[in-house]
Amino acid sequence: MGESETMKTEKEYEYWLASLHGISSAKKRLLKEIFHSARAVFNIEETARTSCWFLTETEKETLKAQQKETILDDKCRAWERARKQGICLTCWGDLDYPEKLIGIAKPPYAFFGTGTDCFSFSKVTAAIVGARDATAYGRQMAYEFGRELAKAGMEIVSGMARGIDAKGLEGAFAAGGRHCAVLGCGVDLCYPKENRMLYQKLQRKGALLSEYVPGTPPLAGNFPPRNRIISALSDVVLVMEARKRSGSLITADFALEQGIDVYALPGPVTSSLSQGCHQLIRQGAGILISPEEFLSDLPYKLQKLLIKFSEKSNENEIMLESPEKLLYSVLSLEPKNIQKIEEELSLTRGEIMEGLLNLEMNGWIQEVSKNDYIRLK
Structure with missing residues (x-):
C-alpha cells in the first residue's frame, strides 16, 4: 500500500466504487458486504478476486483494471470537485442511506444528492x-x-x-x-x-x-x-x-x-x-x-404523520392531538353523521365517540341532532 493511498478517506474509495463501470449496483453491494468497505474492495488481491463467484471473468478483469492508484487519484479529484459543488454521497451500508430504499428489489449502491437534508425522508x-x-x-x-x-x-x-x-x-x-x-x-x-x-x-x-x-x-x-x-x-x-x-x-x-x-x-x-x-x-x-x-x-398512519409534521401556519387552526384533529378536519358547517365519519377515517367507534365528546366539551363542535355533528369555529 502506497503512502498516498493511506491518506485517502473511505468516502473517496466509495466514490471510486460507485463510478466503476461494468459491474452492477447489486454486485457492488455484495462486494462491500463481503469485504466490509470500499477501501477493502480496492485492495483485494488476485486470490480474493478470483474467489468472487458472483463476478463474471469479464467483471473480474474490469475490477482488476480499476485497482490502480492513478485511477483512484483521478476519482479522488473528481470527488473533490463534486464535494466543492455541494454534492453529497451515501452508499449501501452507510448510516444516512435512505431507509426507504433498503427494502426495494434493486437498491442503488450509491446515492448522490445536493440541496437541503439530501437523504432525509421523515415526512409524508x-x-x-x-x-x-x-x-x-x-x-x-x-x-x-x-x-x-x-x-x-x-x-x-x-x-x-x-x-x-x-x-x-x-x-x-x-x-x-x-x-x-x-x-x-x-x-x-x-x-x-x-x-x-x-x-x-x-x-x-x-x-x-x-x-x-x-x-x-x-x-x-x-x-x-x-x-x-x-x-x-x-x-x-x-x-x-x-x-x-x-x-x-x-x-x-x-x-x-x-x-x-x-x-x-x-x-x-x-x-x-x-x-x-x-x-x-x-x-x-x-x-x-x-x-x-x-x-x-389517506391511511390513518399517514394522516397522523401529517398532523405531526404539518408546516401550515393558520391562526384559526386548533392545537389538538390526534384523533381529535382528524375528526375536526372532516367536519364542516353541514351536519355529518357518525357513520359517515367512520367511513372517512380509520378510527374505531370508541376513538370517534371519545374524540367527539372532547371536541364538544371544548366548544369546537356541536351535536345538532342524534349522532350528527357540525364544527363551530
Missing part, C-alpha cells in the same frame, strides 16, 4: 408524475395537487421532467416546504434545460437526487430505472396524465411492487393522455377527485 411524501406533453387540464391539476398537498405538510417527489412533474413541484413550492426530484443524470446537470429555475429552487430549498455519478449525461436508458427510486421514496404515487405506455405507468408498477398506493386522475375518455390513468383506475388505483378528498382518503 407523495410522488406527482405524468406526461411530459401534458394538457392544460393535466398541468393545472398537477399544480393544484402539488400546492394543496404541500400546504397539508407533504413533501412532493418527482422526476423534474417537463409537463406534469414540473407543475407538481411548482405548485408544491408555491405552498412552501422542502421537495425533491430524482434525476436520470448526474445531480450537477439540469435536464431538461427549460427547468433551470426549478432546478435552482431545488438546490436552495429542496433536494436533487440521483444514483448516477456526477457528470453522467441524461441517457434514455437512465430514466426507467430511476422511476423505482421515485416510487420507493414516496408514501403514495399520484399519476396525473399518462398514455397507455409511458414512464409514469412504469413508476406506478414499481409502486405496486413496493406496496405503495397509487392514485390516478380521470380525464376525457377521448384523450390519449388519460388512457393510462383510466387503465390504472380499472386495475384498482384510487381516483383523484380533489386534493381534499385525497387527503381524507
Whole structure:
C-alpha cells in the first residue's frame, strides 16, 4: 500500500466504487458486504478476486483494471470537485442511506444528492408524475395537487421532467416546504434545460437526487430505472396524465411492487393522455377527485404523520392531538353523521365517540341532532 493511498478517506474509495463501470449496483453491494468497505474492495488481491463467484471473468478483469492508484487519484479529484459543488454521497451500508430504499428489489449502491437534508425522508411524501406533453387540464391539476398537498405538510417527489412533474413541484413550492426530484443524470446537470429555475429552487430549498455519478449525461436508458427510486421514496404515487405506455405507468408498477398506493386522475375518455390513468383506475388505483378528498382518503398512519409534521401556519387552526384533529378536519358547517365519519377515517367507534365528546366539551363542535355533528369555529 502506497503512502498516498493511506491518506485517502473511505468516502473517496466509495466514490471510486460507485463510478466503476461494468459491474452492477447489486454486485457492488455484495462486494462491500463481503469485504466490509470500499477501501477493502480496492485492495483485494488476485486470490480474493478470483474467489468472487458472483463476478463474471469479464467483471473480474474490469475490477482488476480499476485497482490502480492513478485511477483512484483521478476519482479522488473528481470527488473533490463534486464535494466543492455541494454534492453529497451515501452508499449501501452507510448510516444516512435512505431507509426507504433498503427494502426495494434493486437498491442503488450509491446515492448522490445536493440541496437541503439530501437523504432525509421523515415526512409524508407523495410522488406527482405524468406526461411530459401534458394538457392544460393535466398541468393545472398537477399544480393544484402539488400546492394543496404541500400546504397539508407533504413533501412532493418527482422526476423534474417537463409537463406534469414540473407543475407538481411548482405548485408544491408555491405552498412552501422542502421537495425533491430524482434525476436520470448526474445531480450537477439540469435536464431538461427549460427547468433551470426549478432546478435552482431545488438546490436552495429542496433536494436533487440521483444514483448516477456526477457528470453522467441524461441517457434514455437512465430514466426507467430511476422511476423505482421515485416510487420507493414516496408514501403514495399520484399519476396525473399518462398514455397507455409511458414512464409514469412504469413508476406506478414499481409502486405496486413496493406496496405503495397509487392514485390516478380521470380525464376525457377521448384523450390519449388519460388512457393510462383510466387503465390504472380499472386495475384498482384510487381516483383523484380533489386534493381534499385525497387527503381524507389517506391511511390513518399517514394522516397522523401529517398532523405531526404539518408546516401550515393558520391562526384559526386548533392545537389538538390526534384523533381529535382528524375528526375536526372532516367536519364542516353541514351536519355529518357518525357513520359517515367512520367511513372517512380509520378510527374505531370508541376513538370517534371519545374524540367527539372532547371536541364538544371544548366548544369546537356541536351535536345538532342524534349522532350528527357540525364544527363551530
